[in-house]
Amino acid sequence: MEGFEHLGFLIQIGDKGAEGVPLSQAAPFFANSDPDMPATPVPAVQVHDWILQNIASALEHSTERISTKENGPPSASDPDVAMTDACTNSIKSSPSARGSNFIEGISKSSLVKQASDLRGSSVKVLNCHDSVIYILAPLRYATVYGCSDATIFLGAVGKALRIEHCERVHVITAAKRVCIASCRECVFFLGVNQQPLIVGDNHKIQVAPYNTYYSELEEHMSEVGIEATINRWDEPLTLGMVDPHDSISHPAGVSDVQAESATRLDPDQFTNFLIPNWFGSESRGTTRDNPFLLPDVYLESQKKNQKNLGEIKQLLREAPIEENRKRELSCALHLLFKDWLYASGNIRQLYCLQGD
Incomplete structure (x- = not known):
């Protein structure tokens, strides 16, 4: 334990300026132990994971403070919204006075936001369900929290993106850093310059290479400092242990x-995501393809599908049937x-996009 306490010269637990808490009391494996008794041996791996988890938590807290400082002081007329208190019933998409944009409570709908629609460089997508959300803009920070059965596209995030407590969500983004926390059955299509950080209690989450583009993507990436030549989507860094007190994900008796x-x-499940060109000739961007290099195995799968x-189209064209039967077949298809559009709910997305 004495050697463990020596780490206290490098790591401080507690608020800055306050009297530090001894590491042996802060760590769960030594807490409340009798200093006069020999310490119970603890595996070095467990100590290592605990230290990494605390460092990651401190970095996330620091990122939040930096974001707040850069965006200016909060306004009394537009207070920040705590993630856990975000409204789930209202449909809301609004910029706050301090530069953070909230997209909140979108349900069974589609939403498109360009850079000109946003104020500031931070976006929070909160409690959106069964929807498709497009943010075609350069950002510094972004948060996706409490969403389900949704597809969320975030253009270029130059500092950090955090996705937390989401279920059955597809997130597509080009970002400098990505942190995924306590998500279930989600797929993340990433163009990311640093290793994705995986923390908390996640279940059945998948990562895949970046799969889309829009006309101004490369300009937005350059603006916030994202390099298309570096993509570490397949190098997730997982920190922490499963919570032994969580009876749902960690039954009693399991270490x-x-x-x-x-x-x-799976490469056979990989498809490109098409972003509609709503703005036509108004768009001045030069991006015409995915700026991130697709790994060979995914590229080969795409070629096979194409x-x-x-071959199916050719078979239909050359099928030895009369023209009226071909028309009947085309109508049936x-x-x-x-x-399928109605059964999957995608027909609603088409109507929403046409309405915009």
């Missing part, structure tokens, strides 16, 4: 285990596709 990390998306589609 502590390493927190669940992310797996790579080849299969081409269109009807099946329309049925």
Whole structure:
């Protein structure tokens, strides 16, 4: 334990300026132990994970403070919204006086925001469900919290993106840093310059390479300092252990285990995400393709799918049937596709986009 206490010269637990808490009392494996009795041996790996988790937590807290400082003091007329208190019923998309934009409570709808629609460089997407959200803008910080059954696209995030407590969500982003915390059955399509950080109690999350573009993407990436030549999407760094007091994810009698990390998306499940060109000739961007290099295995899968589609089209064109039967077949295919749109809920997205 004496050697462990020596780490206190480098790591301080507690508020800055306050009297430091001894590490042996702050750490869960030594807390309340009798100093006059020999310490119970603790695996070095467990100590290492605990230190890394505290460093990660401190970095996240520091990031929040920096974001607040850069965006200016809060306004009494527009107080910040705590994530846990975010309203889930109202539909709200508004900039705050201090430069943080809230997209909150979107349900069964689609939303598109350009840089000109935002004030400041921070976006928080809170409690949005069964929706598709497009943020086509350069950002410094972004947060996605408490969303489910949604697709969320965030243009270019130059400092940090945090995704927390989401379920069955697809997040697509180009970012400098990404932190994923306590998410379930989510897929993250990433163009990220640093290792994605995985913390908390995650289940069945997947990572995949970046899969889209819009006309101003490369300009926005350059503006916030994201390099297209570096993509560490497949190098997630997992910190922490599963909470032994969580009876749902950690049944009684099961010893502590390493927190669940992310797996790579099966290349056969990988598809490109198409961002509609709503603004036509008004867009002055020069990006015409995905700026991140696609790994060979995903590229080969795409080529195979395109080849299969081409072969099916050719078979239909060359099928030895009369023209009126071909028209009937074409109508049947269109009807099946329309049925799929309604069954999947995607028809609503098309109507919303047309309405915009």
